[in-house]
Amino acid sequence: MAAAVVGLALLTAAGCHRAEVPPPSASGRSLVVVIEGMKFTPSSIHVHPGDQIVFENHDLFPHTATAKGVFDSGPIPSGKSWTVIPPAGRTIPFACLYHPPMTGEIVVEP
Amino acid sequence: MKKLIPLLTLLGIGALPLGAANAPKVTDPQIAAIVVAANQVDIDAGKYAVGKTHNAEVKAFAQTMVTDHTAVNKSAVDLVTKLKVTPEANDTSRALTAGGEKNVSALHALEGAAFDKAYVDHEVAYHEQVLQALDTVLVPNAQNSELKDLLVKVRPAFVAHLEHAKHLQMSLH
Numbered sequence: 368m369a370a371a372v373v374g375l376a377l378l379t380a381a382g383c384h385r386a387e388v389p390p391p392s393a394s395g396r397s398l399v400v401v402i403e404g405m406k407f408t409p410s411s412i413h414v415h416p417g418d419q420i421v422f423e424n425h426d427l428f429p430h431t432a433t434a435k436g437v438f439d440s441g442p443i444p445s446g447k448s449w450t451v452i453p454p455a456g457r458t459i460p461f462a463c464l465y466h467p468p469m470t471g472e473i474v475v476e477p
Numbered sequence: 478m479k480k481l482i483p484l485l486t487l488l489g490i491g492a493l494p495l496g497a498a499n500a501p502k503v504t505d506p507q508i509a510a511i512v513v514a515a516n517q518v519d520i521d522a523g524k525y526a527v528g529k530t531h532n533a534e535v536k537a538f539a540q541t542m543v544t545d546h547t548a549v550n551k552s553a554v555d556l557v558t559k560l561k562v563t564p565e566a567n568d569t570s571r572a573l574t575a576g577g578e579k580n581v582s583a584l585h586a587l588e589g590a591a592f593d594k595a596y597v598d599h600e601v602a603y604h605e606q607v608l609q610a611l612d613t614v615l616v617p618n619a620q621n622s623e624l625k626d627l628l629v630k631v632r633p634a635f636v637a638h639l640e641h642a643k644h645l646q647m648s649l650h
Contacts (some may be wrong), residue, residue, distance in 0.1 A: 415561070
């Protein structure tokens with residue numbers, strides 16, 4: 368089950384040793400979540416299946432975008448970004464592992 | 478555990494009403510030295526705690542302190558290098574460094590839960606003081622706009638650190 372979940376959450380990262388992922392489908396949008404000032408902006412993201420979310424770190428120190436059992440960016444260095452296509456049909460809470468007060472949620476339409 | 482000497486006392490504010498109009502004058506080179514010293518104090522305490530604590534949450538917090546304050550110091554040093562500003566050691570930066578060394582020395586004598594509690598208690602008090610100093614002295618007095626912008630940019634990190642430390646403090650008491 369875990370493998371299937373991870374398989375559904377296709378990952379890519381700039382500057383990290385993550386697997387290459389195919390570009391989003393023609394219908395998939397790309398939405399940016401800015402990590403700055405110790406918060407995710409926006410912190411609540413509504414997407415459609417196939418949309419990709421790009422976490423851009425504008426802070427001076429590393430953060431993560433981690434949804435337990437769904438996706439984990441690992442450290443996103445300052446100035447770098449990390450992209451995920453979240454699995455469809457669920458609400459996914461996520462947080463920065465290094466800074467627990469930093470939280471957000473992704474709502475993926477069915 | 479000895480009480481922290483209030484940072485604002487070290488900055489010469491004492492019992493004066495707070496506010497930019499009454500804030501003592503601190504130059505940009507002095508601010509740079511204070512910022513570097515303040516970050517280094519937390520880096521040193523964090524490194525010690527990472528090596529000593531057996532509590533996973535305390536260890537994770539301490540590592541975050543090391544990572545974040547190291548990054549802030551790098552940004553501060555890179556900026557003053559670019560601006561050709563030489564940090565000027567002053568009574569406040571020296572007192573911060575001395576206070577940090579005393580804190581680590583005191584932590585040497587503690588073990589286990591007592592260590593964790595003392596380390597986190599100090600982190601709460603320390604971040605409260607640093608935030609107050611940022612707001613009432615360092616930011617209002619910074620003359621160079623890039624230095625001021627850096628101080629403003631890092632402020633949310635100190636707020637987040639304080640929030641994290643307080644949450645941890647509650648779990649340890």
